[in-house]
Amino acid sequence: MAFKVYIPASDMAFVEALKTNGLGVPKAFHWIVARLAIARSLQLPQFPAEDLAKPTVQESGREIHMEQLTGENSPVLDDYTDQFRLMLSMYHGEDLFKDRDRFAALLQKHLQRGIGEIRTSWHAGNDFHDWLYHEMFPERAAPAEAGGPIDKEGSNRVRRALAEAGVSAAVESAREGPRLTLYDLRLSSADDLIRLRRDLEKVQFELGLGKALMLTNPMGERRIGLHVPRPDATWWTPPASKIPEWVREDRFRDMAVPLCAGVDVGGDEVVFDLRDAVHLFVAGTTGSGKSVCLHSLLLSMLAGGRDVQLCLIDPKEVEFAAYKACQSLWRPVATEIAQAAEMLGDLIGEMDARQKILSELGAQNIDEANAKGAGLPRIVLVVDELADLLMQRPDSEDSIVRLAQKARATGIHLVLATQRPGSDIFSGQLRSNIPSRIALSVRTAQESRIILDETGAERLLGKGDMLVRLAAQDAKRVHGLRVEAGDLRSWM
Numbered sequence: 001m002a003f004k005v006y007i008p009a010s011d012m013a014f015v016e017a018l019k020t021n022g023l024g025v026p027k028a029f030h031w032i033v034a035r036l037a038i039a040r041s042l043q044l045p046q047f048p049a050e051d052l053a054k055p056t057v058q059e060s061g062r063e064i065h066m067e068q069l070t071g072e073n074s075p076v077l078d079d080y081t082d083q084f085r086l087m088l089s090m091y092h093g094e095d096l097f098k099d100r101d102r103f104a105a106l107l108q109k110h111l112q113r114g115i116g117e118i119r120t121s122w123h124a125g126n127d128f129h130d131w132l133y134h135e136m137f138p139e140r141a142a143p144a145e146a147g148g149p150i151d152k153e154g155s156n157r158v159r160r161a162l163a164e165a166g167v168s169a170a171v172e173s174a175r176e177g178p179r180l181t182l183y184d185l186r187l188s189s190a191d192d193l194i195r196l197r198r199d200l201e202k203v204q205f206e207l208g209l210g211k212a213l214m215l216t217n218p219m220g221e222r223r224i225g226l227h228v229p230r231p232d233a234t235w236w237t238p239p240a241s242k243i244p245e246w247v248r249e250d251r252f253r254d255m256a257v258p259l260c261a262g263v264d265v266g267g268d269e270v271v272f273d274l275r276d277a278v279h280l281f282v283a284g285t286t287g288s289g290k291s292v293c294l295h296s297l298l299l300s301m302l303a304g305g306r307d308v309q310l311c312l313i314d315p316k317e318v319e320f321a322a323y324k325a326c327q328s329l330w331r332p333v334a335t336e337i338a339q340a341a342e343m344l345g346d347l348i349g350e351m352d353a354r355q356k357i358l359s360e361l362g363a364q365n366i367d368e369a370n371a372k373g374a375g376l377p378r379i380v381l382v383v384d385e386l387a388d389l390l391m392q393r394p395d396s397e398d399s400i401v402r403l404a405q406k407a408r409a410t411g412i413h414l415v416l417a418t419q420r421p422g423s424d425i426f427s428g429q430l431r432s433n434i435p436s437r438i439a440l441s442v443r444t445a446q447e448s449r450i451i452l453d454e455t456g457a458e459r460l461l462g463k464g465d466m467l468v469r470l471a472a473q474d475a476k477r478v479h480g481l482r483v484e485a486g487d488l489r490s491w492m
């Protein structure tokens, strides 16, 4: 006699939806769904209820022959009947090789329970294959690179706080960075992402944090990172002495001017090429760490072993005092506004002269010209407090805009810092020609938008916590290095 199992009629609508919206194959065989359901049921530790009644003939929506379900004696399918029997025998502690009826009855129970499990935990609209992978292989689903063992207590707190805010999510891994704990969350649905973004303040309140939580960009199917700041006393900030080590690493050898901004949220060094960044705008509220950030960029230029000449404008007269004796100055540090204006004029003259050299050599840019023997160093103009310069010499904006528009090919780069990231200082002309931005902490989301074209910097922790958005890339969170006055003196 041929054995069969049944998908109950009451489950058929769901099974059809699963085939269409989940598997994406409306014509998929029912036995495939039945196998998945049995596998899901076998993951649960407790036995399916004994009184889970087999559907009556009227209720049986779809019959599935053993030939299909286990491949028993099938001319086309592989025969897994023994494996099925073995799995169920072990699960139930019974010898199901001897009792075919009992074997079929248990398969029926697992099939019904499994469909019920899938129905309650998978939501149409979520990727079924991704859901399945996570359900079947929870230990493999947390990616290895996401890091270390889950800190149970912290994860539980996060999970509770999310639940209080109405967000359904699993904490897949947690990792301690220099200033934050990074939680990888897997959200149950797209609606949970909307709730999480909308109610981040609530989650923060539930966690008892005085400081802002931040989310990363989604990292693939329903996964997102949550940055939970730790108390300042537990932070570790790498010192400036790391810069020469990092910028000279072999993997950065092809960079024209490697710059070290700091470390990422996981503690790895963040080094980028000024050639790719082209020009940088650095902004943040007073005390957020702009000057310290400029120092780490300047020390990178000095330590990188490249031919770089510096033009420094320092209307406050304090920040760049340490560089007065630096060997790599293109002009003396400008502290007077008149000196600064003169320096800008000289730079425009240099840019024009370089353009001539480039066209004589038939070169598109400084690298091609140098390959033909031009021997031109890159020149970097760094202004600490652009607002002071622009307010005292409004005409200098034209010079800066000209340089921003045209200097790139000639190897002249701009790094402009200000604590006033208003649209009066960072005007449309400058914005469109300065592709890379560093935002340190700011007061409002609006200020963050002016600097980065996106919000987020209003949630930063201060003291060199920053969002770095290089030309055409996504913003990345970086913690700046600690550069102190003593470091500067010892380097010049």
Ligand SMILES: Nc1ncnc2c1ncn2[C@@H]1O[C@H](COP(=O)(O)OP(=O)(O)OP(=O)(O)O)[C@@H](O)[C@H]1O
Binding pocket: 237, 284, 285, 286, 287, 288, 289, 290, 291, 292, 293, 419, 463, 464, 465, 479, 480, 481, 482, 483
């Ligand atoms: N990466 C860092 N690590 C640790 N502390 C930092 C870091 N960056 C800045 N700080 C702390 O913040 C203080 C202020 O930094 P900084 O002088 O760079 O601010 P600023 O943004 O230039 O302020 P202002 O607009 O007033 O010039 C530093 O003296 C230091 O104590």
Ligand SMILES: [Mg+2]
Binding pocket: 290, 291, 292, 319, 384
């Ligand atoms: Mg400063």
